[in-house]
Amino acid sequence: MNRLFILRNHRNSDFVGRALIRVWALLFCSSLGALAQNTAPPVNASAPFSIRATHLMGLENTKSNCNGTLSIQDNALQFQHGGKPGTKLKFASVQAVFVGGESKQVGGLPMKLGKAAAPYGGGRVVSLFAHKKYDTVTLEYVDDDGGLHGAIFQLSKGQGELVRDELVARGVPVRPGEDQPTKQSTAEVAHENK
C-alpha cells in the first residue's frame, strides 16, 4: 500500500514537472513573439530610406530596365542609376502608389539559350524551378504641366510594401482596391475552361 502511494506521488511530481516545462516553453515563445513585434522598425517619416530596385519604365530621363537605388529623402523620391544624380519625384506630385506581384524567369538571355539547347526538353524542367517572385511598385505622378505619368519599379519580394509604407507615411495616397488579384473576364474564363 505504502509502495503504491510512493509510486503515485512520484508520478504526480513527474507530471507537475512536465507541466511546468510546458508552461515555461509557452511563455518563452509568446514573449519571443512579443519581442519580435516590438523590434519591428517603426516607419520614421524623416529618416532616409533606400533600396535596390529595377526601373521597368515610365520615369523621365531614365532608361528602362535598369538597376539602381530607389531612395526616399526629405520630400522627394529619387532613382539613381550608376552613381549619376537621378530623377527626383516630389511627393506632392505623386498621386497614387500601388504594389503588385509578378513571377519572372531568372537568368536572362543566356539562361534562355541554355534551356533551348538542353536536350530532351531538359530546359523545361529547369524553367520549372528557375523563376523568382518580385514586387512591383507603380507610381502615378504629374509633371509641371499637369501631364499624367506612370513609373513602374521592380523590387525583391516583400520590399514593395516597405516602399509603400514609407511613401504613405510621407503623405502619398494609396488607391483603394490595391493588391487585389487580377481577375479574368467571365467570357475569357469560360473560353479557357473549354
Place this chain on the structure above:
Amino acid sequence: MKTSKRSSWIIWMAAVVAIMVALPAWLPAQSAAVKSFAVGSDSATQWSVQVDRVDPGDLDLAYSFQVAIYENLLEELNKTKQFKQVFRDGDRSASDVPNLLFLQTTVEKYTPGSETRRAVTTVSGATKLRVRSQLLTREGKIVLERKVNGDVRFFGSNLRATHNLARNIAKAIKQSPWSVSEQPTVIPTGQL
C-alpha cells in the same frame, strides 16, 4: 535530248513573258501605295493627340498593366511620327492646341498568363489583352475605332503584352485611313 532542250526553252520563254506581264502591273501599284501613304502622313501631321488614362472597364486589371499600356502608347505614338505632338492625360498645354484628338483606350478582355507556364509548356500561359481604341475630336466625334489585341505567347515577361498592344494600336492608327473633316471611319469589328 532534243525534246528536253525544247521544253526547257519553252519554260524559259514562259518565265520571261510572265515577268514582262507582271512587272508593269506591280510597279504602278507600288508607287501608288507610297503616294497614298505620303498623303496620309502629310495630312495627319497637322493633328496632335492626347492619350487618355487607360480605362480598365469592368476588369480588375493590375495597375501596373494600366500604367504600362499608357506609357507604351505614348512611346509608340511618338515613334510613328503620325502626330505633330503627343500629349499626356491632363496636360494643360494641350488646351491651346487647335487640332487635337483624344485617344481613349478601354480594356475589354484580359487573360493573365504566366511566364513560367510559357517556358515550361510553350503552348499555354499566354498573357492576352484586347482593348477598344477610339480617336475622338474635342466635340466627342469618333474619328476612328478599332479593337486591338496584344499578347505575349512565348518569350518575355507578362508586361511585354502591354508593349505589343501599344505597338499594335499605333500601327492600327497609322494604317487606318482616318480623316477628321470627312465622314468618320468607324470600323467596330476590325481587329489587328
